[in-house]
Amino acid sequence: MxxxxxxxxxxxxxxxxxxxxxxxxxxxxxxxxxxxxxxxxxxxxxxxxxxxxxxxxxxxxxxxxxxxxxxxxHATFGEHLVARAVVNELARLVEDRAYYARRRAPLPENSDFLFYAFTSFAALAGRAAIVESAAELLAVKAADARERAAYRSLLVDMFREAPYPRPFPKRDYQPFKATITHRLAAYTANLVTLLVLIADEIDLSELFPDSGPPWLPWRELVGTWRSLPGDDWYGLLDTVRMRHLGHWGEDETPRALLCREQRTPVNVGECVGFELRVNASGRLEITNPYRLTVPYPNETSRMLRSVSLLMQGWSARLVLMVGPYLEHGGSTIGTWAMEEAVYSDPDEEEAEDAHLPIPVSWMPSSDILELRLGPCGVPETAASRLFRYQRILEWSLSRGFVLGRHEWAALRQAGEELAAIQDATTDPVFREVYQNLRVIIEAHLHRVEKVMPKRKLLEPVLETLRPHLNDPSVIDRVLDLATS
The missing domain is CATH 3.30.420 (Nucleotidyltransferase; domain 5)
Structure with a gap:
């Protein structure tokens, strides 16, 4: 059942x-x-x-x-039974393999019928409770190194044989009409899931020993995993981590290791390092991604782990391009911020629905890059830039009045912008922008309760703002928070 x-x-x-x-x-x-x-x-x-x-x-x-x-x-009881059924069948296959090996006889055809039936329609990782139960059961079944080696060897051999046609079974199991690709995806994803539960790490070359560069067949296979239902795919991301090592130095040996996800901070280089030496040679003069980490539980982490597992070259290249942003601007390059805004139609000011609250989604990282790279001192963009400053700085309210990396980057740009337009305040547009930006910054600094950047990074930025504020003492208050 x-x-x-x-x-x-x-x-x-x-x-x-x-x-x-x-x-x-x-x-x-x-x-x-x-x-x-x-x-x-x-x-x-x-x-x-x-x-x-x-x-x-x-x-x-x-x-x-x-x-x-x-x-x-209780749903978790059913999930435990799934784990027990799969692990018991795997244990039986390990025992059968040893039994027939001792007798130098081949395994009976379709001896893995039940195991294949259990594991070729859905991913075990789609339900976290199944993974946890399977890990506990395997820890008992394979308690010593010799037993773990036997389980590992069987799973690796089954993985290597998975892409090839199977003997036609005497009976078939079809809970629903699944494509060959779907069954291959679920089956191989489950073999890898069980492998990372039984072994500390698995080198990708061990799974593809005779195929040349192992990333070629791996990309072909793992692409089918992405076509699995959302719960299965994201469950895999939360169960299996791919680590790409040895790509920074010219004399290092590149390796790709599969291991169980430990929910620890994610090293950027280990996710995208495989792309570093593609069309590049010699010393690499970019931000070293192996020096960068992002927290585990956020969208950027999930995106990076997905790129790593899928080995998506252009996605990895884009991450390498924004390395400086990850190092200095923050670790939420893929995070949406949600809010409600009031839409105002100037042509219908008298209508009842002239001011309608509508949902708005935006990216703090996009606003920061627009402020940093877009033109300032241009009348056509003045109002838009003022709005972006306000949105970024007010965003901290939803996170506990924090002055973090995004706010630090916005304040840094604001200091430069205030200095640039100060001499242009004879223009009514820039005079209004100058006054309003001062008010926005000062209001934000008065509300700050927690400071994330270190004082040595924050102080030069705040000092550029001091000459423009009506209450410069707020700078000292924020710096005291950074010190404490």
């Missing part, structure tokens, strides 16, 4: 679905009346579930027939 739900990405299963699954996977699971000499008929699904106390059955009568749907009273 747990496998039936897991394979279908459901939290429930109908009696008809369960009956079909039992017939395909465990044809001898039920006892039929004719085998006992008794009359009547109880379906296999009802016989099996009648002995189980953690299942809820919902019944309905449709056109005179009673239809049943089953679900676990």
């Amino acid at each position: 747990a496998i039936a739900m897991f394979a279908r990405h459901q939290q429930w299963v109908s009696a008809e679905q369960l009956e079909a699954d039992l017939a395909a996977l465990f044809p001898g699971a039920g006892v039929h009346a004719e085998e006992t000499g008794l009359s009547g008929h109880i379906t296999t699904s009802h016989q099996v579930l009648g002995r189980f106390f953690f299942v809820h059955e919902a019944r309905a009568i449709q056109q005179g027939d009673t239809r049943s749907v089953y679900e676990f009273l």
Whole structure:
């Protein structure tokens, strides 16, 4: 029942679905009346579930027939059963392999039928509880180094054989009509998931020993993983991490290692380093990505881990290009900020809906780059730039009145901009911009309660603002926060 739900990405299963699954996977699971000499008929699904106390059955009568749907009273119990079924089948395969090896006999054809059926429709990583249960069960099954080596060897061999046609089974399991590509994606993703649970790390060359550069077949395969349902793909990102090492120095040996995700800060170089030496040679004079890290639980981290696993060259190249921003401007290059803004239509000022609140999504990193790289001192962009300053600095309110890297970058640019337009205040446009920008900055500094940049970085920026503020003492207050 747990496998039936897991394979279908459901939290429930109908009696008809369960009956079909039992017939395909465990044809001898039920006892039929004719085998006992008794009359009547109880379906296999009802016989099996009648002995189980953690299942809820919902019944309905449709056109005179009673239809049943089953679900676990606690979803995590079903997830534990999925993990147990998969790990038990894997353990049986390890034992069978050792048994037939001792007798120098080949394994029976389709001996992995159940394991393949369990693991080729959905990713185990799609549900975190399955991964945790599987890790605990494997820790018991493979308690010493010799046992772990046996599990690892089997999983690696199964992975190497996965892309090739399988022997035609005597019986087949089809919980839904899945494409060959989908089943290959789910199956190989699950083999890698189990590998990172059993081994500390796996070198990509171990999985593709005879294919030349291992990243070529890896890209081809992992691209199919991205086509899995969203929960499965993002679950994989939270379970498996790819580390690209040895790409910075000319004399280093490049390696790509798979390991279990530990939810630690993400090293940028380990995610995009594979692109460093593509069309480049000699000493690299760019921001060293191996010196940069981003916090684990944010959108930038997920984007980087996705690029690393998929080995997307142009995406990695773009990350290398914004290395200075990651180092100095902040680690949220891919984060959306959400807010409601009031839309004003100057042609309909008298209408009831002239001022409508509408949802707005924007990126702080985009605003920072626009302020830094866009032209200042141009009347056509003055209002837009003022709006961006205000939006970035007010954004800190939603994060606990913090002066962080984004605010630091905005204040740095504001200091330069105030100095640039101070002499142009005879122009009414720039006089208004100058006055309003001073008010926005001063209001922000008065509300700051926490400072992230170190004082040696913050002080030069704030000192450029001091001559322009009505209350310069607010600079000293913020610097005291940086000191403390």
